[in-house]
Structure formats: C-alpha cells, structure tokens
Amino acid sequence: MSILHRASFAISAARLDQLPPPGAPEVCFVGRSNSGKSTAINVLTNQKKLAYSSKTPGRTRLINMFGLPDPIDPDAKLGYVVDLPGYGYAAVAHSARLEWADVMGDYLATRTSLAGVVLLIDIRRGVTELDRRLADWLAPARRPVLVLLTKADKLPYGQRINAVFAVKKQLEDLGTLQAIPFSATSRFGLDEATQRITNWISPQVVP
Numbered sequence: 001m002s003i004l005h006r007a008s009f010a011i012s013a014a015r016l017d018q019l020p021p022p023g024a025p026e027v028c029f030v031g032r033s034n035s036g037k038s039t040a041i042n043v044l045t046n047q048k049k050l051a052y053s054s055k056t057p058g059r060t061r062l063i064n065m066f067g068l069p070d071p072i073d074p075d076a077k078l079g080y081v082v083d084l085p086g087y088g089y090a091a092v093a094h095s096a097r098l099e100w101a102d103v104m105g106d107y108l109a110t111r112t113s114l115a116g117v118v119l120l121i122d123i124r125r126g127v128t129e130l131d132r133r134l135a136d137w138l139a140p141a142r143r144p145v146l147v148l149l150t151k152a153d154k155l156p157y158g159q160r161i162n163a164v165f166a167v168k169k170q171l172e173d174l175g176t177l178q179a180i181p182f183s184a185t186s187r188f189g190l191d192e193a194t195q196r197i198t199n200w201i202s203p204q205v206v207p
C-alpha cells in the first residue's frame with residue numbers, strides 16, 4: 001500500500017504564517033483552477049473526498065495540508081501533501097487574485113521543506129500563460145517538478161504523446177522535469193505519479 005493512502009487532513013491556512021514551521025518533506029499540487037488538483041489528490045490518496053473536487057472552479061481557496069503518518073511513530077509525520085489554491089479563475093476579485101499569487105509565489109520560493117512540485121495542466125489546454133508565469137517563479141527554486149497532464153482520458157493516444165512533448169519543450173527551463181499523461185477516471189499515470197511523489201517524501205536508497 002502506498003504511504004499516500006494514509007493521508008489525513010492536517011491544516012488549512014490562508015496565509016503562510018499559519019502553516020506549521022517547515023519540517024517533514026512536502027509535495028505541493030499547483031495548477032490552474034479546474035485543472036484537477038483536488039481530484040488527483042483524491043485518487044493518489046485513494047480517498048474519495050480528502051481534497052474537495054468540484055465542477056465549480058475556484059473551490060479550493062486555502063492551502064490545505066494533508067499529513068502522512070510515520071509508520072514507526074504515529075504521532076510524527078513522514079511528509080505532507082499540499083493542495084494549493086488554483087490560479088486563473090476569472091470570477092475572483094482582482095485584489096484577491098493578487099493576494100493568492102503572493103501567497104503561492106512565496107510558498108514556492110521560500111518553503112524550505114518543499115521536496116517537489118506537482119504541476120497539473122489540463123492536457124487539452126496545454127501550457128497557458130499563467131502556467132508559464134508560475135514556471136518563472138518556480139525555476140529559480142530548482143525544485144523537482146512532475147507535470148501531470150490531467151484529463152488524459154479526453155484525448156486519443158497519439159495526441160497524449162504530442163502533448164507530453166509540447167509541455168516538456170515549453171517548460172524545459174525548469175530543470176528536473178517529468179511530464180506524464182494522467183487521468184483520475186481511467187487511472188493513467190497513477191502508478192508512476194505515486195512512485196515519484198512517494199520517492200520525494202521518503203527517498204528510496206537504490207544500491
């Protein structure tokens with residue numbers, strides 16, 4: 001069983017100073033509103049409603065942290081999965097959008113316990129201008145990035161492969177970048193994503 005399956009809700013925060021001090025490794029999920037962040041967290045943790053998912057864009061407005069218990073010491077955390085607010089949701093007031101961008105940018109740039117970033121991009125939309133802007137924030141931090149091209153069930157095989165190539169090219173400046181088609185409904189990419197995320201939280205020593 002994946003350690004991700006043991007995730008449970010830890011804390012919601014609107015600002016960075018409400019987060020616990022950096023400690024166990026964190027893997028955050030970022031992407032446009034409606035790109036499938038909460039749905040991906042639910043399928044990766046094998047829990048139907050851990051992170052809310054919704055047909056209404058802009059649903060996740062807080063930083064939500066989910067803790068992974070340490071099997072040896074149940075009171076301690078092995079790591080965290082972090083659902084960040086989505087960007088690009090037009091119906092939100094301009095000032096609120098700027099505030100989110102600040103919180104998110106700060107988190108990505110300064111959070112010392114951030115072990116890896118999962119960037120979700122709707123496979124049919126590809127890299128949008130806002131994704132590119134996020135990538136510009138991320139690049140200097142040099143964190144490993146896993147791009148999940150979500151809703152891959154909506155495209156035939158050939159187009160999925162083309163989408164992977166296009167995204168890798170557009171985000172090549174991010175350094176350590178992996179991109180895979182992912183579908184919460186058809187479970188494409190689930191094993192690979194699980195393995196990479198788990199490895200960021202608890203690196204496997206390979207002889």
Ligand SMILES: Nc1nc2c(ncn2[C@@H]2O[C@H](COP(=O)(O)OP(=O)(O)OP(=O)(O)O)[C@@H](O)[C@H]2O)c(=O)[nH]1
Pocket residue numbers: 031032033034035036037038039040052053054055056057058059060061085086087150151152153154182183184185186
């Ligand atoms: N077909 C298909 N639909 C998906 C998939 N993943 C997510 N969806 C749908 O896309 C919509 C948005 O998903 P969410 O997980 O709520 O998106 P989010 O990125 O968390 O959105 P915000 O919280 O607004 O930032 C929902 O209606 C999901 O059911 C997928 O792999 N395949």
Ligand SMILES: [Mg+2]
Pocket residue numbers: 037038039052053059060086
């Ligand atoms: Mg969400």
